[in-house]
Amino acid sequence: MSDTETKVKLARVARGKRPAYLDDRAIDNLYAIVVTMMQENVVLRDRLDTLELLLERQGVVLQQQIETFVPDKEAADSREQRNRSYIEKLFRCLQDDRQQFDDKVQA
Amino acid sequence: MSQENATAMRPTPTHDEQSRQAFDGLLRAHLRQHVLPAVTTLYEERVLPKFRKEHERDPATKSEVAKAMTAENYYQTWSYMQRLSQQLLWDSVIDSVERSLPELIERAKGLTELGSLTLDPELEIPRYHTSHDIHQQPGGYHSEFTEDDVAAGAIFDTGVPIYSGGIMGAANDVLGQTVVSYFRDTFAQRKPSKILDLGCAIGNSTVPWAQAFPEAEVHGLEVGAPCLRYAHARANAMGVEVHFHQQNAESMNFPDESFDLITSCILLHETSVPALANILRECHRLLKPGGIMMHQDGSLTSSWEPLRAFMADWEVSNNNEPFLGTLRNLDLQQAYVAAGFALEKINFTTAPVGGSQPAQRGYLSGFGAVPIYLAEK
Numbered sequence: 493m494s495d496t497e498t499k500v501k502l503a504r505v506a507r508g509k510r511p512a513y514l515d516d517r518a519i520d521n522l523y524a525i526v527v528t529m530m531q532e533n534v535v536l537r538d539r540l541d542t543l544e545l546l547l548e549r550q551g552v553v554l555q556q557q558i559e560t561f562v563p564d565k566e567a568a569d570s571r572e573q574r575n576r577s578y579i580e581k582l583f584r585c586l587q588d589d590r591q592q593f594d595d596k597v598q599a
Numbered sequence: 600m601s602q603e604n605a606t607a608m609r610p611t612p613t614h615d616e617q618s619r620q621a622f623d624g625l626l627r628a629h630l631r632q633h634v635l636p637a638v639t640t641l642y643e644e645r646v647l648p649k650f651r652k653e654h655e656r657d658p659a660t661k662s663e664v665a666k667a668m669t670a671e672n673y674y675q676t677w678s679y680m681q682r683l684s685q686q687l688l689w690d691s692v693i694d695s696v697e698r699s700l701p702e703l704i705e706r707a708k709g710l711t712e713l714g715s716l717t718l719d720p721e722l723e724i725p726r727y728h729t730s731h732d733i734h735q736q737p738g739g740y741h742s743e744f745t746e747d748d749v750a751a752g753a754i755f756d757t758g759v760p761i762y763s764g765g766i767m768g769a770a771n772d773v774l775g776q777t778v779v780s781y782f783r784d785t786f787a788q789r790k791p792s793k794i795l796d797l798g799c800a801i802g803n804s805t806v807p808w809a810q811a812f813p814e815a816e817v818h819g820l821e822v823g824a825p826c827l828r829y830a831h832a833r834a835n836a837m838g839v840e841v842h843f844h845q846q847n848a849e850s851m852n853f854p855d856e857s858f859d860l861i862t863s864c865i866l867l868h869e870t871s872v873p874a875l876a877n878i879l880r881e882c883h884r885l886l887k888p889g890g891i892m893m894h895q896d897g898s899l900t901s902s903w904e905p906l907r908a909f910m911a912d913w914e915v916s917n918n919n920e921p922f923l924g925t926l927r928n929l930d931l932q933q934a935y936v937a938a939g940f941a942l943e944k945i946n947f948t949t950a951p952v953g954g955s956q957p958a959q960r961g962y963l964s965g966f967g968a969v970p971i972y973l974a975e976k
Binding site: 505511513560561 | 737
């Protein structure tokens with residue numbers, strides 16, 4: 493048997509009641525897809541960042557070196573700041589919503 | 600040496616898994632810092648004036664607030680994003696655990712020397728675990744996917760630091776340290792020789808008792824076998840001796856008057872009205888005369904103003920905590936009396952988070968102290 497056949501599959505969806513949130517369940521689902529894509533975008537950008545750092549440092553890079561790469565504090569802080577800004581950018585629409593009832597909000 | 604080894608049983612994430620988990624932490628921080636604060640403003644500036652106009656009075660109950668707030672698009676969006684961030688949390692952690700599971704099981708098998716692990720494959724898992732997965736953790740605390748499974752424990756232990764924004768500490772044991780510190784400050788003369796921690800999950804609140812009272816015999820009790828295997832390995836990695844049991848706290852197999860101290864952290868709100876009564880009665884039976892029962896759990900909110908009580912209940916329907924809302928409005932003191940504890944020996948109080956250390960910032964930064972529901976037999 494191959495590895496994929498023997499690998500244990502864990503549960504991915506929780507049992508329990510699922511409340512409705514936005515006006516249409518489809519909008520909830522769309523939100524889930526968009527945010528998961530945001531997450532994957534961050535993963536790709538982090539990977540590119542790792543690749544650039546390793547290339548600058550040593551030239552040729554092996555895949556294993558990417559998998560085990562741990563950024564130093566400066567690189568980790570800059571990565572975190574970039575990802576924070578990315579989340580803020582994509583959710584700016586919520587800040588806009590907020591202005592409708594909150595005059596203290598900074599747009 | 601032992602605190603650093605608290606993470607010995609966690610999987611090491613790959614590059615991309617680490618990124619996914621870090622993203623979820625940042626998403627949750629964004630919601631907490633930039634979206635949630637305006638929910639209160641939404642209530643004050645829009646929902647409350649609208650309610651007053653319609654009813655010529657303020658909302659009287661959390662249900663009235665709930666009806667008005669859940670109709671607001673901004674609230675709906677925050678609430679759904681918060682739920683979604685929890686689902687992404689588990690999914691990104693399960694990636695690491697699923698990939699590393701064979702290695703984690705082998706690691707656990709090598710960490711069994713200290714203490715003991717007594718499993719009961721025949722144990723009936725209570726309905727308050729099987730009808731819904733608590734905190735939306737897929738599979739809950741008890742589901743087993745392979746032989747000698749430790750996945751549920753690994754998922755919980757890896758997920759909690761992301762959930763709590765780091766407030767639970769590197770060893771995920773801030774709550775346990777909090778109740779231990781409270782006990783030592785309050786009962787300085789007492790040296791309990793037998794301690795029982797109920798609903799112990801991965802033993803993160805059990806180990807601090809064994810560390811604080813190295814002479815004591817410390818027992819941890821839990822229904823989920825994969826959490827218990829993980830707990831036993833984790834305690835061994837930390838060099839701490841704990842006896843773990845797969846039992847239901849509603850009906851335990853220890854003889855009467857076995858323990859000097861019976862405790863729990865965030866267990867009661869995961870049960871049910873009849874289960875709570877059974878657990879309290881069992882605690883009374885198992886305590887030696889003069890022994891202490893000490894449960895740490897959420898605040899009782901029946902006297903809170905409606906918006907605060909409504910927001911405190913967010914996890915009830917949105918994060919699979921169905922009994923939490925009931926517990927908050929329950930006459931818990933009466934439940935203690937019904938279990939056999941004398942009214943004058945009951946003390947409902949609070950313990951400063953982290954004990955004598957200054958409270959750490961993060962998810963719980965608004966809570967300087969946690970409720971302690973204490974009684975002496």
